[in-house]
Amino acid sequence: MTLLPGGVDPEDFESLGQPQAPNQDPTPAPTEPIPQQKTASANPGLDTPPPTDEEQVPQSRFAWRDLLGEMLLALTARPARTLLTALGTILGVAALVATLGLAKTAGNQIVSRFDELEATQVSVEPQQGAFESNRQTSAIPWDAEDRLTRLNGVTAAGTITPVETNNQLTRSVPVNDPLGQTEFQIPVVATSPGLFQAARAQLFTGRFFDEGHNERGDQVAVLGPGAARRLNISRVDNSPAIFIGDESFAVVGIIADTARKPELLNAIIVPDGLAKDRFQLEAVSEVLIDVEVGAAELIGIQAPVALAPNSPEELRAAIPPSPTRVRSDVQSDVNALFLILGGVSLLVGAIGIANVTLVSVLERTGEIGLRRAMGATRRHVAVQFLGESVALGGLAGLLGTSLGILTVVVVSATREWSPILDSWLPFAAPAVGAATGLLAGTYPAWKAASTEPIAALRGSA
């Protein structure tokens, strides 16, 4: 086998190993394995006819370059018809691309609108059943805050435990108003110092208690705004004190608002180092963790282990729904319907291509016969027609992909979304079109190949 000057291997579509006539041919003709030397002269003069023997039998070939040329000519011969034939496939591919692109885009919009506050919050509680009778035993240790802030991705952590005050009333000192109510039932919450940051609390005035207060067991309290109003305390620079039962507490700060744990707004917050002693607090009931964006899932796994290395299974971490899960849920809903729609258009497109290609095979019987007479084998004819429909399908896939991407961009622009597309999509979609063409062209190509040149040539052109 020789290479054509174009560098295209002419050993193209035929099966391998055609026996070379000179060695195995039982013909009586004296033949020798001399390669046929055709003159490449521009003059097809008749004075130099090819030698009649001493030649090997020429084999018909259909070089890739010629095949591509024929396909191109066939597609461009009637551009309008080509476009109309491809229309179904164009729309099908466009529908698929637009569906996938829009689902992806919309899914990401929902995720980005997703509550950042919720996405960065992890809370750890003991599993139900970890309570024995009245006595609460918890696997959460008192130094939970220290253990958790060591984890990468945790920005703040704090324990929070409601304090049982045995219905003791709370009052503030200075005002003695005989008409007004001066004693209140106000919930008391014991926390570690890090909780304020973990709950994203903002100070109205004063300060939060800190690690020092906690360790020393200072009698300090921070008031939620609701509690402060009821106790008639609005400033801390005069060192107001409150009494819970008989215990006095210095108010060091008043919270303005918190992003998490709204129950703090109505509560008296005391350090849990104090509450352990004063209120016989035995176990931490919850740890609130503020994590970096994206770290929630990981911390949800790590926190129970960090808190209770011996029995992490006794702790339950509540993590926000992961963004990936949200996205895939949304996508699967949106996709199902439109993917079916796209698939149906593709099918219709394939039928369209098959139909027109079949008609064109019937129209071109003369051409098929001519090609056979000029040296095409059945396989060459089949490959040509198949190639034409694959090229048509691929072209339709390209146009459809463009159309689909355009749709995604336009819809995104009107909704002020950022269009998002999987990077494989623009490559896979034209291939889907080509595959459609392949499928659609199989029968017409077989039909073309089985056309009898005899009948084809006698028909009118």
Add this chain to the structure above:
Amino acid sequence: MTAVVELQQVSRTFPGTPPVEALKPTDLTINKGEYLAIVGPSGSGKSTMLHLLGLLDTPTKGTYFLDGTDTGALSERERAGMRSARIGFVFQAFHLLSHRTTVENVMLAEVYRPDSSTGRRERAIAALEMVGLAHRLDASPTTLSGGERQRVAVARALVSKPSLLLADEPTGNLDTTTGNQIMALFEELHGAGLTLAVITHDDEVSSRAQRQVRIRDGVVDPVVAAS
């Protein structure tokens, strides 16, 4: 004189009930440079003869040597290659592709050839010059007259320098004047050394050949004296 075509007891039977013997065992030799007419009415076996000679069909029995090669032993691909390289076809219906220019139609003849990817256009132009159509290279076949179209078809048959030009009713779609022009072209080509076989039902056409054979009911007889 070397034989371009040599049929030895070639016959063709089409299966059926009863089987139809379209061509009875026939010996026929066409020598190099000969101009042969095969004449006969429709249904006489002309088409069968054309397809056998053109390697579009294989004989049921007998041996067909083309350029000394036993065509019965060839694969389909080799027979297709022989069609491409050794035989030029001219048809009654021209069979030009209407969406291509004249020169592109002629170039089509070399698409299936193994050794022809350079100079294809130059060879096509040269072939068109030989049939006197150098001025219509880029014309669409739809703008050509019937005679011009048939000359394009002849150029297409000539471009591969065939051993045998096989013409099937070449004047069948033409009026007398243009038909005569085509026949004159054939005579000119014959004069230049081309081997021709023209298959026709028309005695007037066949009478212009160097040698005639008459085919009737599948039997080929030489015509001794032309009218």
